[in-house]
Amino acid sequence: MIFRQVFDNKSSTYTYIIASAKGREAVIIDPVIENVNVYIRLLNELDLKLVKVIDTHIHADHVTGASDLKIKTSCATVMGENTPAEAVDIKLKDQETIKIDKLEIKAIYTPGHTSDSYSFLMDNYLFSGDTLLINGTGRTDFQNGNSKEAYNSIFNRLLKLPENTILYPGHDYNGKKSSTIGYEKKFNPRLQVKDSDEYVELMSSLNLAKPKLIDINVSKNIKLGAN
Numbered sequence: 001m002i003f004r005q006v007f008d009n010k011s012s013t014y015t016y017i018i019a020s021a022k023g024r025e026a027v028i029i030d031p032v033i034e035n036v037n038v039y040i041r042l043l044n045e046l047d048l049k050l051v052k053v054i055d056t057h058i059h060a061d062h063v064t065g066a067s068d069l070k071i072k073t074s075c076a077t078v079m080g081e082n083t084p085a086e087a088v089d090i091k092l093k094d095q096e097t098i099k100i101d102k103l104e105i106k107a108i109y110t111p112g113h114t115s116d117s118y119s120f121l122m123d124n125y126l127f128s129g130d131t132l133l134i135n136g137t138g139r140t141d142f143q144n145g146n147s148k149e150a151y152n153s154i155f156n157r158l159l160k161l162p163e164n165t166i167l168y169p170g171h172d173y174n175g176k177k178s179s180t181i182g183y184e185k186k187f188n189p190r191l192q193v194k195d196s197d198e199y200v201e202l203m204s205s206l207n208l209a210k211p212k213l214i215d216i217n218v219s220k221n222i223k224l225g226a227n
Contacts, residue, residue: 011062020102031065056129080118112150113138
């Protein structure tokens with residue numbers, strides 16, 4: 001399998017390029033618009049044809065490169081069915097699987113960070129978007145976020161996966177590239193709560209600043225980054 005993890009310094013976003021082998025079809029998860037040419041260069045170097053681009057949710061801290069990639073490669077855009085983005089080509093239901101060459105990727109509806117957040121599972125690779133982070137979890141205080149839903153998504157869905165499932169988050173702010181479900185269960189400080197009420201209380205006490213360009217980014221991302 002071909003796997004590349006690309007980091008965006010400005011937004012601390014991880015983008016993932018995946019294909020089963022050289023010369024095959026590829027998928028990109030959570031592209032950043034400023035890095036589209038980087039992705040295309042990598043695709044060319046690896047002799048890959050981009051067929052699908054997935055966004056885990058409507059992002060607030062960067063503009064997606066989905067529209068640009070569709071224009072430049074004729075790929076299809078993919079999101080979960082709860083997305084407010086009407087321009088999406090393929091909207092996946094919870095537990096629905098898409099096939100890209102020899103790869104199978106399953107959508108898991110994980111609301112809480114936003115109401116349209118999905119995680120994507122490929123074999124034992126979990127692409128969790130902003131729902132579950134390394135030593136953290138996605139904030140729940142904007143875009144129809146809900147801490148109780150986030151608790152359910154994390155504890156009753158993602159943490160039920162095998163402990164050796166490799167976690168690839170949508171962001172990391174400390175240089176970490178991956179983790180495992182087992183590690184996060186034991187050591188993630190946000191997950192050391194006894195119930196959903198304690199988690200809600202924890203999340204309500206964070207008092208985080210809103211992303212500087214949230215209104216602009218969200219409005220652009222509802223159009224998949226198109227001008």
